[in-house]
Amino acid sequence: xxxxxxxxxxxxxxxxxxxxxxxxxxxxxxxxxxxxxxxxxxxxxxxxxxxxxxxxxxxxxxxxxxxxxxxxxxxxxxxxxxxxxxxxxxxxxxxxxxxxxxxxxxxxxxxxxxxxxxxxx
Numbered sequence: 359x360x361x362x363x364x365x366x367x368x369x370x371x372x373x374x375x376x377x378x379x380x381x382x383x384x385x386x387x388x389x390x391x392x393x394x395x396x397x398x399x400x401x402x403x404x405x406x407x408x409x410x411x412x413x414x415x416x417x418x419x420x421x422x423x424x425x426x427x428x429x430x431x432x433x434x435x436x437x438x439x440x441x442x443x444x445x446x447x448x449x450x451x452x453x454x455x456x457x458x459x460x461x462x463x464x465x466x467x468x469x470x471x472x473x474x475x476x477x478x479x
Contacts, residue, residue: 363474364435369428372464374421381462382421386414394451402448406441410455413437421463430463431471438475449476 390407
């Protein structure tokens with residue numbers, strides 16, 4: 359039986375300020391996965407970018423009501439599960455995008471959640 363990666367997550371409050379929300383909006387509107395090899399746009403890039411856009415939208419819709427690291431990582435979990443079938447390189451670049459989002463919302467460590475889903479990035 360696989361362990362629950364959230365057993366090791368140390369929850370922490372997040373400080374939701376207008377600047378954070380502006381950065382999330384900017385992320386949602388901006389280019390993603392620029393370093394992913396292959397033609398641009400590729401079906402893979404578009405699929406992964408759409409998942410990241412959906413994640414950014416969920417964060418914008420709920421982070422003010424749920425300002426916690428645990429809640430954000432649970433939102434990440436939905437997206438991580440959606441990309442588990444992608445190839446290793448795509449998952450690695452996806453993980454880099456999640457790290458960008460973590461920086462925006464003020465999370466220093468995913469406490470192993472990214473590694474669990476992305477396979478040891």
